[in-house]
Amino acid sequence: MPALLASLHKWTVDEPARSLNKELALLFADAHDYICVKIGEDGGREVCLCYLSTLASPAKLRFVVSEEAGTLESRLSQYEGTALQEAQADSAEHAICLGMAVLCMEGSSHGLVLNLHKVQQRSLSSPFTENVLQGPLYAFNENLEVNTALVRQRFRSSKLKCLVSDIGTATRTKAAVMYAEDKVDPDCLQRVQDALDGLDVQSVQDTGELLRLIDTKRWARLFPKAVLTERPDRVSSDLLRGKIAILLDGTPFALLLPAVYTDFWHSPEDSYVNPFVSVFLNALRFLAMFCNLTLPALYIALTSINVDVNRLEISLAAAASREGVPYPVFIETMLMLIIIDFITEAGTRLPQAISATVTMVGGVVLGQAIIQANIVSNLLVIIVAATAITNFIVIDYQMGLVQRILKYFVCIGAAVAGLLGIVFCLICLVFYLSCLESFGTPYLTTMLKKKGGGA
Amino acid sequence: MTKQPKRSAYAYFCLFSLYFGAAGGFLYPSLVINSTDGALWLPILLWAGASAASCLLYVRLLRGLKGQPLLPYARGLLGPAAAWLLTFPLLLFAFGAVIVMLRSFSELVTMTLLPTTPISFLDGMIVPAALLAAAGLPPIFRAARLLFLLAFTILLFLLLVGFINTHLYYGGPWLRPEPAFLLSGDFYGGSFLWMGFAFVALCGSYDAEESRAYRKGYLLALGVGTALVLSFVYLPVLTFGRELSSNLTFPFVTKMDSVYQYWIVFENLTSIFLSATMFCLLVVMALKLRTIGSVAHGLWPKLPVSKLVLTASAVVFAVATWIPEWRIIESWLFNSLVIRMYVMFAFPLLLLAAGKRKTAKEESK
Numbered sequence: 122m123p124a125l126l127a128s129l130h131k132w133t134v135d136e137p138a139r140s141l142n143k144e145l146a147l148l149f150a151d152a153h154d155y156i157c158v159k160i161g162e163d164g165g166r167e168v169c170l171c172y173l174s175t176l177a178s179p180a181k182l183r184f185v186v187s188e189e190a191g192t193l194e195s196r197l198s199q200y201e202g203t204a205l206q207e208a209q210a211d212s213a214e215h216a217i218c219l220g221m222a223v224l225c226m227e228g229s230s231h232g233l234v235l236n237l238h239k240v241q242q243r244s245l246s247s248p249f250t251e252n253v254l255q256g257p258l259y260a261f262n263e264n265l266e267v268n269t270a271l272v273r274q275r276f277r278s279s280k281l282k283c284l285v286s287d288i289g290t291a292t293r294t295k296a297a298v299m300y301a302e303d304k305v306d307p308d309c310l311q312r313v314q315d316a317l318d319g320l321d322v323q324s325v326q327d328t329g330e331l332l333r334l335i336d337t338k339r340w341a342r343l344f345p346k347a348v349l350t351e352r353p354d355r356v357s358s359d360l361l362r363g364k365i366a367i368l369l370d371g372t373p374f375a376l377l378l379p380a381v382y383t384d385f386w387h388s389p390e391d392s393y394v395n396p397f398v399s400v401f402l403n404a405l406r407f408l409a410m411f412c413n414l415t416l417p418a419l420y421i422a423l424t425s426i427n428v429d430v431n432r433l434e435i436s437l438a439a440a441a442s443r444e445g446v447p448y449p450v451f452i453e454t455m456l457m458l459i460i461i462d463f464i465t466e467a468g469t470r471l472p473q474a475i476s477a478t479v480t481m482v483g484g485v486v487l488g489q490a491i492i493q494a495n496i497v498s499n500l501l502v503i504i505v506a507a508t509a510i511t512n513f514i515v516i517d518y519q520m521g522l523v524q525r526i527l528k529y530f531v532c533i534g535a536a537v538a539g540l541l542g543i544v545f546c547l548i549c550l551v552f553y554l555s556c557l558e559s560f561g562t563p564y565l566t567t568m569l570k571k572k573g574g575g576a
Numbered sequence: 577m578t579k580q581p582k583r584s585a586y587a588y589f590c591l592f593s594l595y596f597g598a599a600g601g602f603l604y605p606s607l608v609i610n611s612t613d614g615a616l617w618l619p620i621l622l623w624a625g626a627s628a629a630s631c632l633l634y635v636r637l638l639r640g641l642k643g644q645p646l647l648p649y650a651r652g653l654l655g656p657a658a659a660w661l662l663t664f665p666l667l668l669f670a671f672g673a674v675i676v677m678l679r680s681f682s683e684l685v686t687m688t689l690l691p692t693t694p695i696s697f698l699d700g701m702i703v704p705a706a707l708l709a710a711a712g713l714p715p716i717f718r719a720a721r722l723l724f725l726l727a728f729t730i731l732l733f734l735l736l737v738g739f740i741n742t743h744l745y746y747g748g749p750w751l752r753p754e755p756a757f758l759l760s761g762d763f764y765g766g767s768f769l770w771m772g773f774a775f776v777a778l779c780g781s782y783d784a785e786e787s788r789a790y791r792k793g794y795l796l797a798l799g800v801g802t803a804l805v806l807s808f809v810y811l812p813v814l815t816f817g818r819e820l821s822s823n824l825t826f827p828f829v830t831k832m833d834s835v836y837q838y839w840i841v842f843e844n845l846t847s848i849f850l851s852a853t854m855f856c857l858l859v860v861m862a863l864k865l866r867t868i869g870s871v872a873h874g875l876w877p878k879l880p881v882s883k884l885v886l887t888a889s890a891v892v893f894a895v896a897t898w899i900p901e902w903r904i905i906e907s908w909l910f911n912s913l914v915i916r917m918y919v920m921f922a923f924p925l926l927l928l929a930a931g932k933r934k935t936a937k938e939e940s941k
Binding site: 426427429430431432433435538539540541543544545548549551552554555556563565566 | 707723
């Protein structure tokens with residue numbers, strides 16, 4: 122290492138009050154995985170290597186054991202890695218936290234950063250939230266570099282740009298903003314960059330959290346303003362449609378923005394199947410969304426307020442089904458909706474092996490028992506089951522959660538003013554959506570594909 | 577500041593069509609049926625023609641605005657005092673229109689679906705319209721595009737269903753014009769239906785391209801709207817006959833009430849019609865409230881439009897709730913004719929004349 126040590130010699134002239142290795146030892150005091158190992162001497166000054174054993178791998182270093190001055194000593198002889206960088210206390214601390222090692226010499230305030238970063242990651246697997254039957258079957262993992270590479274492998278062009286910045290004063294999480302230079306809307310890109318630059322937070326753990334932070338209008342946070350995806354193929358195709366992708370280190374979900382309402386109803390699979398089938402599936406999803414919002418509300422309206430709107434036979438059948446039920450329709454419906462949401466939530470949170478049992482007990486046993494106990498009507502159980510199924514048709518998990526909330530809102534409208542209450546709630550929803558914007562793009566833009574506007 | 581894209585002719589078409597959907601189904605059929613003993617289509621087409629002519633006047637005016645709204649242009653052209661004097665009637669007109677619309681729909685809901693619900697509660701439907709109006713004109717257009725699809729799908733279904741049990745011979749005379757309708761108050765009272773373009777012209781910024789989209793959108797919507805209004809008028813007549821229809825306050829609503837087909841899941845189509853109308857109505861109310869805000873902003877430029885809209889909404893709610901009886905609304909329809917004629921023809925003509933005079937003056941210098 123003569124050249125290496127020669128460069129170290131240049132930094133010995135400053136003679137600081139506390140040399141870099143002592144500074145680092147102080148900063149990383151009480152960190153059990155902090156290692157500072159002497160690797161040799163030069164001109165009577167100790168040279169040591171500092172790193173976190175949990176993040177760095179010294180396998181890239183070669184040591185030789187030699188006998189000098191009558192004692193056996195191990196000395197650094199070779200380093201295989203990226204180019205060396207100079208660092209002072211702050212940058213050296215950051216480098217160590219990133220998994221690098223810092224080579225310091227006694228009496229110097231500078232060190233050399235060696236890239237010994239050991240990648241901790243799981244291997245690529247199938248998507249958890251965006252399953253498809255046709256199309257690519259791998260998803261992002263938690264490593265930013267791997268994720269960026271996955272996008273680059275699907276978008277092999279110099280037009281694909283990737284800006285990286287650190288977010289969070291404590292976590293210094295790396296965020297990559299990717300876009301296609303010739304497709305992106307510059308105004309939108311500027312907005313996104315301004316939003317990221319303006320962040321003043323300690324930490325960001327996930328892209329969902331990042332979205333909450335950059336979406337500054339509190340009243341407009343009900344609907345997600347960006348699509349969360351774990352599929353590289355979706356990111357790649359959306360980049361080509363002028364969208365911007367934000368990838369965050371430590372999370373497998375990328376943010377795609379700007380997003381419009383219809384984006385949340387498209388599956389990546391839509392582009393891979395027969396166009397007629399795709400249109401049919403889209404229509405099915407919107408129908409499901411409409412049913413999910415209005416079915417329980419219609420039950421309330423048509424059995425309690427607008428009884429005359431229904432055909433007499435249907436009204437009589439509904440009344441017969443409710444015979445013996447002691448609660449008002451509204452209470453009965455809310456009770457069932459809350460129970461079905463309990464079951465859904467329990468099924469989501471529990472381990473897969475138990476969740477099937479919970480669903481079975483909740484759905485079948487509880488449903489049967491609740492009818493026999495005359496707490497709710499048969500018709501309502503059918504309606505609530507249909508509502509739950511239609512909720513699972515929602516492609517985007519975030520949008521599915523919003524739908525779950527909105528159906529209660531429509532039910533309250535139905536309980537207050539019947540059919541007109543439902544219509545009023547739907548209109549309020551449309552008005553609210555029409556006031557929203559996702560990074561300068563109106564949320565209710567056309568369903569046709571266009572630059573920056575999404576679907 | 578979000579860069580707003582140009583509004584397309586389709587966006588204008590949707591909004592103008594919703595205007596016809598919101599205002600055409602309640603009082604208008606009764607006014608037309610009572611206005612003449614001759615062919616019913618004649619008064620309708622006459623107003624449609626007048627509406628097209630007035631719209632073209634506005635288009636001519638909007639073409640020269642060079643990207644600014646109409647009222648600041650009027651202020652610059654005429655000076656603050658004259659502009660104030662000319663635009664104040666517009667404010668009265670817009671206030672009257674939205675109050676009548678809100679109260680008449682609340683009355684209709686009380687009469688048909690929710691008889692025990694207080695009017696003040698139903699008038700509360702103005703709240704989302706007010707908030708949408710305060711958010712600006714682009715959200716109104718966006719909401720209109722979506723609600724147009726919903727509302728007109730339902731209306732189309734209702735009109736098709738409405739043709740069941742109709743008899744053509746009830747609709748006559750088909751070809752005998754009766755000029756006497758020109759002297760009928762009912763004929764002039766119906767003018768409120770044909771003024772949607774004026775509200776849109778009074779808010780928003782325009783240039784040559786935008787005014788072209790405005791013209792195209794309105795003329796298309798006028799075609800659709802006229803067909804819709806003809807259906808609203810003729811369907812009850814073809815079902816009940818002229819005599820019975822003329823005695824009904826809301827002939828089309830009654831017609832909807834009379835439809836019974838075993839294959840239709842719903843028995844009471846009135847509620848479906850009211851739902852479709854509500855889709856149209858709240859957007860149109862938002863548009864009218866936005867117009868009030870824009871006109872008031874023209875009169876008091878220092879006050880922000882959104883606050884003016886919210887204040888105006890509170891006033892509209894109070895007045896609509898305070899109106900003691902239905903007859904007052906009907907009398908307003910007849911008595912406000914002068915203001916409506918002023919908005920349709922006098923106001924754009926005055927501004928066009930003033931603009932021409934100013935150009936001539938500048939050229940002579």
